[in-house]
Amino acid sequence: MAPELQTLAPGVHFLPGAVNSVVLEDRRGGALLVDTGLDESHARRLLRALEALALTPTGILNTHSHADHHGGNAFILKRFPDLKVFAPPLEEAIIRQPILEPLTLFGARPPRDLQTKFLLAPPSPARLAPEPGLARIGGVDLELIEVAGHASMMFAVRVGEVLYAADALFGPESLEKHPLTFCADSRLQKEAAARLGELEGVRVVLPGHGGPSQDLAGLVAANLAAYGRVTAAVREAVREGAAPVDELLARVCCALGVTMTNAGAVVLNRAVVSAHLTELLERGEVEMGVEGNRLLFHPVAGG
CATH class of the missing domain: 3.60.15.10 (Ribonuclease Z/Hydroxyacylglutathione hydrolase-like)
Known part of the structure; x- marks a missing residue:
């Protein structure tokens, strides 16, 4: 061999x-x-x-x-x-x-x-x-x-x-x-x-x-x-308050103990958070809207 x-x-x-x-x-x-x-x-x-x-x-x-x-x-x-x-x-x-x-x-x-x-x-x-x-x-x-x-x-x-x-x-x-x-x-x-x-x-x-x-x-x-665990971390990040993807990424990284040190890691992990946000949107667990010229994700009202 x-x-x-x-x-x-x-x-x-x-x-x-x-x-x-x-x-x-x-x-x-x-x-x-x-x-x-x-x-x-x-x-x-x-x-x-x-x-x-x-x-x-x-x-x-x-x-x-x-x-x-x-x-x-x-x-x-x-x-x-x-x-x-x-x-x-x-x-x-x-x-x-x-x-x-x-x-x-x-x-x-x-x-x-x-x-x-x-x-x-x-x-x-x-x-x-x-x-x-x-x-x-x-x-x-x-x-x-x-x-x-x-x-x-x-x-x-x-x-x-x-x-x-x-x-x-x-x-x-x-x-x-x-x-x-x-x-x-x-x-x-x-x-x-x-x-x-x-x-x-x-x-x-x-x-x-x-x-x-x-x-x-x-x-x-x-x-x-x-x-x-990633889906749960993204869900909890949204529950902390309405935020754009980059802020949610920072919250998720903090929760999972991830440290990003280069641009490649950021865009890759940002895509991961976005993917899980889409899943949560389709489940009706989060909502998306534009406020103050920012695309924000926030918890479903009363959820």
């Missing part, structure tokens, strides 16, 4: 890192790469690991468009320019035009501090992946499972008894390190995690961030509890 690759099942490996990359063998000397990591450094490790196993990449599947999951594409495509890159709907457009990620988070052309590799990966020519369900990509038979919520669209990948949950589930250390778990839609994030918990026959689950686990139910429960 290549020194850095770890095996989850015959022909199913992963390269651990800040983001996990999955390697799925096609049994003919090739392998589909699922998520390529943040940057060239991770991509180099991934290609060295493949070379040690005498494997050649047959394709790339990006589970979603966040820079830490497709930032390695560009380096791999320099070595293997004919590789096809697949991603879910909308996500493939962002991978082709990565400026859309920081632009969306900031709401306008992002300043230089928001154009780092953590928010702005090199572009790569992604195309639409097959629809959710059984599929064949890069010569590998797999199942794509829709798990939108963390991103606008995202796929988990199942091969036999192995489930790569992508960022629908996080390892315990990641949940502890990042209490404000990123999401584009907090309601869908919870629903996706719960659906994964209903899968039968999963022997091992690998989150996008964290080590493999044989306790799918326990991992799902930990993630749902973490997501619920």
